[in-house]
Amino acid sequence: MVMSAASPGVLWHTKRALSNLAFGFAVFVIVSPAILVMLWMLSLSLKNEVDNMAYPPVFVPSPPTLANFEAVFVNSNLMRYLVNSLLVTGGATLVAILVGVPAGYGIAKASAHRTAICILIARITPALSYLIPLYMLFQMLGLTGSLWSIFITHLVITIPIFVYVMIGFFESLPPDLEEAALIDGCTLWQAFRHVALPLARPGIVVAMILSIIFSWNNFVFGAVLGGRQTRTLPAAVYNMLTFEQVAWGPLAAAALLVTAPVLILTLFIQKEIVGGLTAGGVKGG
Amino acid sequence: MTAKSTAMDRGYGRNYLPFAYPALLITGAVIVFPWLFTLFMSVHEWKIGSPRAFVGLNNYARLAGDERFIESIGTTLYFTLLSVVLPVVLGTACALIFNERFPLRGLCRAIFILPMMATPVAIALVWKMMFHPQLGVLNYLLSLAGLPPSLWHTSLDTVIPTLVMVEVWHWTPLVMLIVLGGLAAAPTEPYESARLDGANPWQMFRYITLPLIMPFVVLAVVIRTIDALKAFDTIFVISEGGPGTASETINIYLYLQAFAFYNIGYASAIVVVFFVLIILMAMVLLWLRQKAKWS
Numbered sequence: 001m002v003m004s005a006a007s008p009g010v011l012w013h014t015k016r017a018l019s020n021l022a023f024g025f026a027v028f029v030i031v032s033p034a035i036l037v038m039l040w041m042l043s044l045s046l047k048n049e050v051d052n053m054a055y056p057p058v059f060v061p062s063p064p065t066l067a068n069f070e071a072v073f074v075n076s077n078l079m080r081y082l083v084n085s086l087l088v089t090g091g092a093t094l095v096a097i098l099v100g101v102p103a104g105y106g107i108a109k110a111s112a113h114r115t116a117i118c119i120l121i122a123r124i125t126p127a128l129s130y131l132i133p134l135y136m137l138f139q140m141l142g143l144t145g146s147l148w149s150i151f152i153t154h155l156v157i158t159i160p161i162f163v164y165v166m167i168g169f170f171e172s173l174p175p176d177l178e179e180a181a182l183i184d185g186c187t188l189w190q191a192f193r194h195v196a197l198p199l200a201r202p203g204i205v206v207a208m209i210l211s212i213i214f215s216w217n218n219f220v221f222g223a224v225l226g227g228r229q230t231r232t233l234p235a236a237v238y239n240m241l242t243f244e245q246v247a248w249g250p251l252a253a254a255a256l257l258v259t260a261p262v263l264i265l266t267l268f269i270q271k272e273i274v275g276g277l278t279a280g281g282v283k284g285g
Numbered sequence: 286m287t288a289k290s291t292a293m294d295r296g297y298g299r300n301y302l303p304f305a306y307p308a309l310l311i312t313g314a315v316i317v318f319p320w321l322f323t324l325f326m327s328v329h330e331w332k333i334g335s336p337r338a339f340v341g342l343n344n345y346a347r348l349a350g351d352e353r354f355i356e357s358i359g360t361t362l363y364f365t366l367l368s369v370v371l372p373v374v375l376g377t378a379c380a381l382i383f384n385e386r387f388p389l390r391g392l393c394r395a396i397f398i399l400p401m402m403a404t405p406v407a408i409a410l411v412w413k414m415m416f417h418p419q420l421g422v423l424n425y426l427l428s429l430a431g432l433p434p435s436l437w438h439t440s441l442d443t444v445i446p447t448l449v450m451v452e453v454w455h456w457t458p459l460v461m462l463i464v465l466g467g468l469a470a471a472p473t474e475p476y477e478s479a480r481l482d483g484a485n486p487w488q489m490f491r492y493i494t495l496p497l498i499m500p501f502v503v504l505a506v507v508i509r510t511i512d513a514l515k516a517f518d519t520i521f522v523i524s525e526g527g528p529g530t531a532s533e534t535i536n537i538y539l540y541l542q543a544f545a546f547y548n549i550g551y552a553s554a555i556v557v558v559f560f561v562l563i564i565l566m567a568m569v570l571l572w573l574r575q576k577a578k579w580s
Contacts (some may be wrong), residue, residue, distance in 0.1 A: 023385070027393055030379050033454055034399045040422060041411045057422045099307040106304025115305055122316050124563060126515040126536060129556040132543050133319035133326065139333075156315050159308055188300060219518045225543055234406040238522060241410060248414050255407035263386045266402040270395035273402070274462060 035243055038263070044252030045069070052248040068249035072257065075250070080229065081236040084147060088222070088232055089215040091151045096158035101204060105157075106168020107193055116167060122160045127220055130156065135224060145227030153221040158211040165210065169203030170196065206272045213262050233258045294533050304436045311382060323553045331550035344554035353530060354538060354555065358562075360445070361534040367449040368456070368513035373505055375453065375497070376460025381490075384468040385459065403457040409522035412451050413438070416523070438524040444532045451519050454513065460505040467501030468494070510570060535559050 222232030331337040416437035424434040526533035543552035
């Protein structure tokens with residue numbers, strides 16, 4: 001009696017343990033490609049050139065060296081490109097806040113989805129298709145090679161992200177408070193400015209993060225429009241590949257420096273990012 | 286009552302549109318003007334640094350006979366097909382895993398989505414070093430598994446699958462997030478009654494989960510198709526369209542015509558054809574989605 005009561009129990013526990021183990025293994029398998037590429041980038045950036053060129057490859061840097069990072073800062077104009085990237089990304093995000101948040105509000109309130117589609121088309125169009133005419137225009141205006149031209153093109157990335165995230169956000173806000181404000185005699189602008197806007201702060205944060213990341217990551221605008229002094233970071237890192245001899249350590253160090261801020265931002269605020277991305281399925285340029 | 290009705294009048298939908306004007310003005314200037322200008326350029330023979338000449342539809346006629354362009358359409362479609370199917374299948378499977386509750390799920394999900402947020406150019410450089418036929422870590426790992434080394438992006442046969450692999454690495458997380466959103470919104474009742482009826486896990490997936498998440502999977506297919514057609518950074522950094530023209534997609538050919546050969550007029554004609562192709566693909570997919578909804 002005791003045996004027959006116990007044996008299905010044991011069987012059930014073993015089965016459960018096995019299925020948990022299999023599940024854990026599946027999770028391990030699907031997250032490992034992301035981890036392995038990042039770790040290999042880190043490993044390359046911390047090894048000296050002899051170890052980087054060794055075969056079979058050296059996996060763990062021993063001892064780790066910061067020489068590659070030093071080399072990047074000394075040999076290339078990295079600080080300059082960092083400032084360029086900060087100016088372009090910061091400026092394009094700032095303008096997107098100023099025009100994108102009210103636009104998201106207006107479109108959500110007017111349920112003007114046709115207007116929204118106009119802005120969505122920016123998401124569908126290949127970046128190169130507006131890069132060519134804008135390049136010609138900037139040339140006529142004498143703006144090629146200036147940060148202004150890169151900043152203007154980055155608006156194509158940041159404004160649609162803001163409009164999309166904010167439409168979703170304002171549609172989910174209950175309209176009662178603004179209606180009360182309108183009844184009390186507020187203008188539409190006042191209702192937006194003093195009632196809806198303070199409530200929208202979480203949505204603005206999400207849109208800001210996504211807009212910063214996708215503008216920061218953009219390569220082709222900076223590569224085509226940027227001059228020697230006005231490249232953004234991704235374009236500068238690509239240039240290291242073409243002009244320097246194969247030096248893997250500094251290259252990996254530069255790649256890591258460019259992408260690290262984005263990765264750290266993602267890890268810290270993944271919940272907000274996941275919320276924002278699933279809401280709109282947005283992705284930059 | 287009167288106060289309320291005037292307030293409601295003011296709150297009428299159309300009155301909110303001025304809020305969108307500044308954004309429309311800027312996107313219009315940065316998007317609509319370039320389109321019109323592209324159409325204008327596409328009917329001119331125009332090289333940077335030399336005067337332009339009106340040539341009518343000559344550029345388009347030239348495109349029809351440009352073997353390199355025709356070939357790039359085939360390459361683009363091949364690359365796109367693989368870069369849609371694989372991330373969608375894998376991303377859906379991963380969404381099913383992340384829909385379960387397990388310890389450290391938040392951290393695992395954060396790590397899982399890192400590839401889609403990482404700077405594509407930086408990551409492409411790292412992949413390029415990993416692909417190196419003699420010194421790359423991937424061929425070493427293959428040799429550990431007893432497999433022959435691959436030439437990766439340096440061979441005609443493997444260059445597209447290699448680039449697709451990087452694309453899959455980058456964008457499977459986006460598909461996962463979209464499908465996960467669908468799973469989170471799915472009701473639980475059908476599962477309970479199916480369990481009572483003795484359905485096995487495969488049947489539950491096939492007849493309950495899959496129909497419920499299908500709209501999200503289709504959305505992922507649409508987004509992936511558009512993005513794969515436009516793929517640029519990864520291909521440009523890893524293979525530069527080569528070896529030869531083996532990985533030259535429309536986008537890469539377009540870039541070369543415009544910014545390496547400076548044939549602005551001809552490149553504009555390519556843009557127009559490329560854009561029509563993208564719109565057509567998106568419309569076919571959306572039409573399929575409508576059709577799937579009705580049946």
